[in-house]
Amino acid sequence: MIELPSVTVIIPTCDRATLLRFAVASALAQHDDVRIIVVDDASREPVVLEADACVRVLRLPVRSGRSAARNAGAMEAASQYITFHDDEHDLLPHAVACVRTALKSSTVCRTTANSRC
Numbered sequence: 001m002i003e004l005p006s007v008t009v010i011i012p013t014c015d016r017a018t019l020l021r022f023a024v025a026s027a028l029a030q031h032d033d034v035r036i037i038v039v040d041d042a043s044r045e046p047v048v049l050e051a052d053a054c055v056r057v058l059r060l061p062v063r064s065g066r067s068a069a070r071n072a073g074a075m076e077a078a079s080q081y082i083t084f085h086d087d088e089h090d091l092l093p094h095a096v097a098c099v100r101t102a103l104k105s106s107t108v109c110r111t112t113a114n115s116r117c
Contacts, residue, residue: 006033007096008077012069013087014041017048024049026090032097037076039069 009027013020020038027036036055040047042063049055058076060069070084081103085091 006080006100008035008037008073008079008082009085009091009096010037010039010070010073010077010082011085011087012039012041012066012073013043013047014063014069015043015045016087017043017045020047020087021049022090023085023087024055026092027085027096028052028054029093030091030096031094032100034096035077035079037073039073041065041069 009030011020011023011027013023024036024038027034034054038047038049038055038057040057040059042060046059047057049057056076058072060072064072073084074082081100083096083099
């Protein structure tokens with residue numbers, strides 16, 4: 001059985017390459033088992049990031065807006081939990097671990113690889 005990563009961080013973006021690099025770096029700096037999906041919402045110049053096994057870029061063919069970009073990222077995620085992160089912000093070093101811990105102890109939301117709450 002394949003072990004799923006704990007959390008997928010989904011970062012929608014459009015024409016904000018400089019800000020995106022900081023957001024991705026902060027997500028990669030998490031002290032947790034994290035995968036990152038950057039959803040390029042049809043930027044004028046396609047998103048190009050340094051190669052990293054934990055980062056995947058999904059490019060939408062037409063501009064669809066942040067909600068559609070988040071949904072596209074969620075559909076591609078293969079992890080126990082997902083979280084959304086805007087491209088103009090940095091994550092604090094233990095943010096994902098705190099969210100994962102809170103979700104694990106929650107009785108409200110239980111997810112599996114085949115379902116979402």
